[in-house]
Amino acid sequence: MDATYAQEGHRRPLLAAGGIVKRFGGTLALDRADLACFPREIHALHGANGAGKSTMVKILSGIFAPDTGTITLRGQPVSFANPREAASHGIGTVFQELSLFAHMTVAENVMIGREPTGLLGRIASGKLRRDVQILLERLKITHLDPDAMVADLSLADRQLVEIAKALAGDPGVLILDEGTSALAPREVDRLFAILRHLRLEGRAVIFISHRMAEARELVDRVTIFRNGQSVVTAPMQDLDDEAIVEHMLGRRVEQSFERKAGVPPSVTPLLRARGLTVADRIKDLDLTLEAGEVVGLGGREGQGQGDLLLALFGAYRRLGGRIECRGQPIRTGTPWRGKAAGIALIPEDRKVQGLLQPMGILPNLTLATLPRFARHGLINRGQEDALAGNLQDRLAIKAASLRLPVRSLSGGNQQKVVLAKWLATGADIFLFYDPTRGIDVGTKQSFYRLIEELAATGKAVLLYSTETAELVGLCHRVLVMNDGRITAELKGDGLSEAAIIQAGASAGVASPERALH
């Protein structure tokens, strides 16, 4: 590795942005914001959804030019006309929106723009593959096949490919904008080991994550943005979580979960699945959801949790077993059947599956409920506006106007639109795939209360989360999945973060639900 970073002193920032202003139409995304990271430092950037973090990242990475303000690299003013220029100055970025080419291989994506060439300038594909293999081994991402197509990878694996791609450029500054949002604890640990190693080498890391606890153990200093301004920069140990949240939101937030009593089994549960089988992904699985119950899905990432949610929603044509809603068998086949049966799904890849990007925020919020306002082909705009306004308030969606395109929202606010859209459908059964990924702590609390409200009004929730604390806090019981099967059921005193992680690490008995019903 390059020794120049290790020789840098501590006094001069490696990369600094000063007085950055960036406006998008009527939105002031950054308002004289500052951010500086030093060599040998992991620097967290915190802020609520829409605070301006990604805008700063995009300015530091050459995607946007600031309206005013300066960027310096090792004390020298720089400006980047495009991401390639930023990369050539040693700035590697993992963006919040993944930017991989789905129909190219892992190796091709990792080395894009820096492919080794051989005779006549042709890409030396053997060397490219070997280089990526070596890089993945160095990063201990050994389960990824360099020849695998990105389209076939889970969201977490795609995130790992993005990280490998950023590191392939041997950056002096690595910026991770929500780079761990889809990763399960084991992968996060692996990534943190890599980041610590980069720090040891004298490099700098700028780290953005809405998982506050995760950042704490890793980070040296923290900068907090609020409404486009940098309100504080301090050593991490000087700020406890409460203080960070208060700086982020400008108010205190109660972070509490109530212990949940169990929901007794009934004769006709809201949802019952028996012998559910999807190719080699879901294996003869039984599951019951009672009215008023919040059931968690735990386990390592990629053990079939996402497939189970999709299967219950009716997204798979080839599905073995039976699903009953309120005692009635449902015919699976297309997603619309699941919806017709009163099932709402918040999917894994919300960008692709959850939003119509070119359209406005308002139609994205109301699309799933449109029949409610439409009569004889005409839409009652007043009712539609009222619902959208209500959803915006409930989930604190930060937007200058609901008429703006949904893609102009910050990442977290886009997530909230997907959540809001489905909450409004009046479904009875909610299937959530990592619903609070990318959502700030303030809104997470509102979302938790919404889940509790759903349960209190007799709905059922099946929730997969990569945050085990969330599973413990929100769920009546947690089913841990291993290799397409439920291998443990945790509830009451047996439900703890440690128990979930332990059960996820070791495959156990098959389908404990079968023994229970």
Ligand SMILES: Nc1ncnc2c1ncn2[C@@H]1O[C@H](COP(=O)(O)OP(=O)(O)OP(=O)(O)O)[C@@H](O)[C@H]1O
């Ligand atoms: N391309 C764009 N066009 C219009 N407005 C934008 C654009 N990009 C960002 N904004 C606005 O700028 C503000 C800051 O957004 P930004 O994405 O930087 O927030 P963030 O702190 O990264 O939020 P999150 O935690 O949700 O990712 C938001 O109000 C957002 O709607």
